[in-house]
Amino acid sequence: MHPHVEKILLDEAQIKERVLQLGQQISQDYKGESILMVGILKGAMIFLADLVRNIDVTTYFDFMAVSSYGAGTVSSGAVRILKDLDKSIEGRHVIIVEDIVDTGLTLQYLVENMKSRGPASLKICTLLDKPSRRKVDVQIDYNGFSIPDEFVVGYGLDYGEKYRNLPYIAVLKPEIYQV
Numbered sequence: 001m002h003p004h005v006e007k008i009l010l011d012e013a014q015i016k017e018r019v020l021q022l023g024q025q026i027s028q029d030y031k032g033e034s035i036l037m038v039g040i041l042k043g044a045m046i047f048l049a050d051l052v053r054n055i056d057v058t059t060y061f062d063f064m065a066v067s068s069y070g071a072g073t074v075s076s077g078a079v080r081i082l083k084d085l086d087k088s089i090e091g092r093h094v095i096i097v098e099d100i101v102d103t104g105l106t107l108q109y110l111v112e113n114m115k116s117r118g119p120a121s122l123k124i125c126t127l128l129d130k131p132s133r134r135k136v137d138v139q140i141d142y143n144g145f146s147i148p149d150e151f152v153v154g155y156g157l158d159y160g161e162k163y164r165n166l167p168y169i170a171v172l173k174p175e176i177y178q179v
């Protein structure tokens with residue numbers, strides 16, 4: 001275990017099992033269709049990489065990067081596009097792939113933004129959900145795990161851009177967050 005980690009919330013085996021289930025569910029729901037997975041950088045990249053390997057319908061991916069939390073753990077509220085999609089999503093079956101839905105502000109912005117581009121359908125897939133912190137109502141179609149209100153890192157999620165490479169979802173020791 002990484003020395004900065006206080007506790008592991010979800011270990012590798014739990015994540016692997018759940019990501020497999022989500023992949024199978026998506027494969028079933030989109031049978032005979034092709035899907036465009038839109039990964040939200042950078043947090044969702046590990047999740048997306050594992051998820052798509054459990055999907056057996058024709059799958060494309062694209063990426064978007066938005067600013068939300070900056071380096072800290074408190075939401076700035078403002079959402080800004082840092083990197084837009086490479087191609088049009090008009091007429092495509094789009095699934096937004098997020099690492100975590102917290103207040104829901106980022107996702108609300110993304111959903112409105114993508115809807116305006118005329119996809120054939122739009123669904124949301126997130127690895128983690130923190131329902132207790134929700135400020136706006138967003139409909140999540142595929143949720144890996146609901147977790148309590150703690151700031152987590154690992155499996156793509158960062159604190160100050162660190163810890164994304166941890167293979168599990170963990171809470172850091174309090175003294176690490178205080179810096």
Ligand code: 5GP
Pocket residue numbers: 043068069075098099100101102103104105106107150151152153157158159
């Ligand atoms: P929201 O707009 O829903 O409040 O925040 C969404 C974004 O904030 C997530 O995509 C993620 O980048 C970041 N975020 C929210 N909660 C956490 C957390 O517990 N850990 C980490 N590392 N990032 C979080």
Ligand code: MG
Pocket residue numbers: 040041043044098099100
């Ligand atoms: Mg994110």
Ligand code: MG
Pocket residue numbers: 043069070157158159
């Ligand atoms: Mg972050």
